[in-house]
Amino acid sequence: MSRFDRTLPASHDIRAQIAAISLDNIANIAKEAFDKTSIIPLWFGEGDLPTPAFIGEAALAGIRAGHTFYSHQNGIPPLRDTLATYHNRLLGTALDADRITVTSGGMPAIMLAIEMLVDAGDNVIVIDPVWPNIGGIVEIVGGEVRSVRLDYGPGGWSLDIDKVRAACDGRTKAIFFASPGNPTGAMIPLDVQIRLLELGRELGVWLIADEVYHRLVFGQPVAPSLLTVADPEDRLLIVNSFSKSWAMTGWRLGWLVHPPSVAARLAVITQYVTSGTTTFLQDAAIAAIEQGEGFVADMNRYCEQGMRIVCDALDTMPRVRMASRPPGGMYAFFEIDGIPDSKAGCLEILRSTSVGLAPGSFFGPGSQSFYRLCFCRSPEALATAMEKLRPSLS
């Protein structure tokens, strides 16, 4: 039996998996700048709009109504009803509330999914470039991330189903994809998503679809979703969040759409992981859904406007290479001739321009030479940022 070497710090005596996780993420690069106003922070997946006031007022009303006690693990029934109705109205589906579990953000929704499905030694196919947190949680539970990269060509990003099939084996528990994607903004067309569903049915693999950007498709009210074609008991989990479309990143509110048969299991995992989502914030979530359509439409236009300002500027910068404009989401994802190491590049650009970009290396293997820029910002801030960036990118 080993004793601690107490001359070493406690961090020497933790799980190898945790010690091995890179601390090198956006939060860490940005940490020093969190409270600095001189930096234009285009590195996070977060806009500059505060949450609409009516949502805050609904939270206060919940507090004043005494909704400060423990509540249901799957979420309060009125919010589950509201979210089922929201999907049914947008997508023409017929979801019941027993397919909805409220979560403390999009990330906890993914976390519940992975805790429910993935044992140490199992693997998850992750379609990338992708938000790195799915990989982080798979690693924490001792699973293996198998990257399948979208193909990148003159028309943008596209998925080759055969590559997905080739990456699966008997330990594959899930395929994770996002549409619209982060960082690419790329959409996976419904017919391709259906082929993923069929592959999952054939191989015995769950699908986890991240639809966090589903309202931010330019010129469209909502992205195509497998919810419109799948059966209730298909092995399909849809991750969603209030963060992006309702400007509620700091609120930590999301939801999962799932087969009705796993609702009780998700409740018990929730009990043991977070013990549920803040009760009165769920009142605010109801207000966001029921009264927020105007804001969501504004947010969609705000992002499209930001995309145009950023892409118009990037088009005039000779060293920038980007195959096509993103059809949705919050990000431009591009390469810069002569700075193929994006991690060094981001630090250099931060120092010389005070604009924070996120390095592509965070978004999966093969994207080291890319840079992510969040365009969910005011036209003025974006115009300023692009002019500051110009010398480094031209």
Place this chain on the structure above:
Amino acid sequence: MSRFDRTLPASHDIRAQIAAISLDNIANIAKEAFDKTSIIPLWFGEGDLPTPAFIGEAALAGIRAGHTFYSHQNGIPPLRDTLATYHNRLLGTALDADRITVTSGGMPAIMLAIEMLVDAGDNVIVIDPVWPNIGGIVEIVGGEVRSVRLDYGPGGWSLDIDKVRAACDGRTKAIFFASPGNPTGAMIPLDVQIRLLELGRELGVWLIADEVYHRLVFGQPVAPSLLTVADPEDRLLIVNSFSKSWAMTGWRLGWLVHPPSVAARLAVITQYVTSGTTTFLQDAAIAAIEQGEGFVADMNRYCEQGMRIVCDALDTMPRVRMASRPPGGMYAFFEIDGIPDSKAGCLEILRSTSVGLAPGSFFGPGSQSFYRLCFCRSPEALATAMEKLRPSLS
């Protein structure tokens, strides 16, 4: 490669560990009664006092100040400072803010600790009777719970260190204990806690101390804590929460005191599990600490008053057996002659009296014959409940 049998519900295709977790917890027993007013719910670890209004107002001020964006994974710096100062004032310690990580409740604090320390196949010594969620999270990560029961005698509950030592082996990663305990209210004296610390140092095992009830010690401002004697880099994690002493169960706010060297690791686990705690609720937490001492003192007296009402009544019920009055916490934990199966007993008592008790079987092996009653309720509600219970317990 196995295919799904699509005639079976999706719940057949989840991790064995999750499928095996009992759904038979308090939340599930109580689920049907959540919104029923006729039941007197003494089963949860929750009082009947709403959160003090000034805390709600501080949350709203945070929202109005635009604190609705992502923030630091370890918590906002002013709250970490406030919590370090809180401990230093109460305990005479000299903690720095880098030893504090803000969490979305006490349960996520435990969850971070377990994710940081426990691999599948490792074990955790759990001193019981204990709140069952520590066991739940250890099982979710594929670890083994090793129960060491407090000794129960005429003087109450006490810990035999030799039993703890005997339960440890080379795969033991942590010893979990709570003082004051839930459900017993029992305290582990500081000299015994120091022997646990020495045992941990000797064997190479972390200590996880649940101090969620540290302000609810009757006639005392705070419970004894290992923080007063341990070194900063001792392998010691202290779990705490705003839930009980500040009447904030539904807020989901807690914190962890930890060695400074693991702060960055806790941040990265937080990033991948919850992505942090709701930003403006942390403003409310600062208000709770800075302006809440009067409320905490009231809550302490409220619980002591409830304890007296309940124990005075139990003393007059001939079938009730309880060794001693709890010195702290929110619970009476007792046996009823003739109803040794507490699960059946609780359902029977619920049906016949409309009073909800929690069965001892939830709190560890060996406690099947016990009943837990939460006395953090108004004198009127408790008097009514005890009279309703009288026929079943006499």
